[in-house]
Amino acid sequence: MAARRSWVEQIMGLPVSVLARGERVDSARADAAVRAVFAELVEVDRVFSPYKPDSAVSLLACGQVGWDDLDPVVGEVAERCDRARELTGGLFDAEMADGRWDPSGLVKGWAVERAGERLREVSDLDWCLNAGGDVLVLCPSGRPFTVGIQDPRDPGRVVTSVARTDGAVATSGTAARGAHLYDPRTGGSVATRWLSVSVSGPSLEYADVLATAAFVAGDEWPAVLAALPGYEGLGILADGNLFATPGWPAVRSGAQ
Template identity: 50%
Template sequence: MNPASGTDIRRVWVETIMGTEVSVHARGTEVFATLPALDAAVEATFAELHRADAVFSTYRPDSDISQIRTGAFAIEDADPDVAEVADACALAEERTNGLFRANWRGWFDPTGYVKGWAVERAARRHLARVLSFPGASAVGINAGGDMRLFTADDSDWVWRVGIADPHHPGALVATVEVRNGAVATSGTAERGSHIVDPRTGGKATRIASATVVADSLTEADLWATVAAVSGDDLSWISHADTRSGVLVASDGGVRRWLGATEISVQPANSFLAA
């Protein structure tokens, strides 16, 4: 993420949460950068995400999600956030025509939804408000490559996010500019074949990288997962309400869309040959 212009001071905080590196980036004047309230907002953001991990982690045996899976208690007996996410996941299944399902394995597992939801909520509660502090220009959070970004109304700052070419380390497929919004990426490139098509139970391997830009990280994360599952079928973009996106197939082909319209198709290897 690089500046469009200006000489704002940049501060970065990093913690490991949900099994990934989470970083908060803030830009503004020296007065803004040294405000104790800024550090407090970042600390509150990290604390909320640690709490979400304690509730929703599928790897921690003491989490609410793990306890529900083992039958120790029901969703209604868990932390109230679990019921909220369960309702949201049921709606997401309906909205995605089954391309996302939280119960496809026979138990409730909101992986593919909850990280975006948790980061979006924490960012809105604690980071968005720092833009009202004196001298603030921008603030953003990056959770394992998924980003929620904010810019002050009176700032000329633009977040420039590079979309990596999953087949050629160090190369970019595209760069997107965001003032206020979210960017999420899913696929096989970073973590291997970990995404499952809930309709079949088989691994979704046709998409190496699916990047989605949306108004919120909840939406961007959800639809990036859907894009990775749906493969060559982009019919879902007509009702997804995403801003834009880029798919890089396992064979190297690249497809892009803007709003509800596909705007570019590049067959395998054509991007690098151009």
């Protein structure tokens, strides 16, 4: 079995972990790459957190700054949010009903995917980067990592798993933070019989956006994934039943 090493930090209010696999997991180069990932995510949180009073998002909300006063990266994220709104037919929208701009539904996936480029620079190791259950996998060896899908009724249990050699898996639902997700169609919380929707595909940014939009869509969520090729989904109902799109890997209940 190949050597493994893991790192974990609390960033963005959630655990961010990196699992590396290969002969050079203890190298200074591997450690430096992971530290660069964490540093980049800390900086993204500083700029985009709606909970930090001096973040760009908070300063915009209270009118202390205008768009032209901000770092260009904020404008880039705003453009990405606009594209995500168009892609999902408005099911994803960073503009809140009260007029605030909150890009949280896109920023995490975008930031983790961007930070993951630091890991790609160490080409002789396999990596699994997990940000609070949204996962990016990079496996130059071609040997997959197994990504578990959490049971939204029991956070200590995995209901199924997905094997990936690259790409992403993102989940949206109410298990971690309750009914916090925003429905742009009503201006209120999402009302649905689904407990979670997981999306697997090539990009974590888009898997995250599509998972959010799919959860908002309710029973129509499979149609949301058709907006982009290469993305498949798994929904979990309140009674525990699972429903997968045709391209989702075979469901293996109780996988570890």
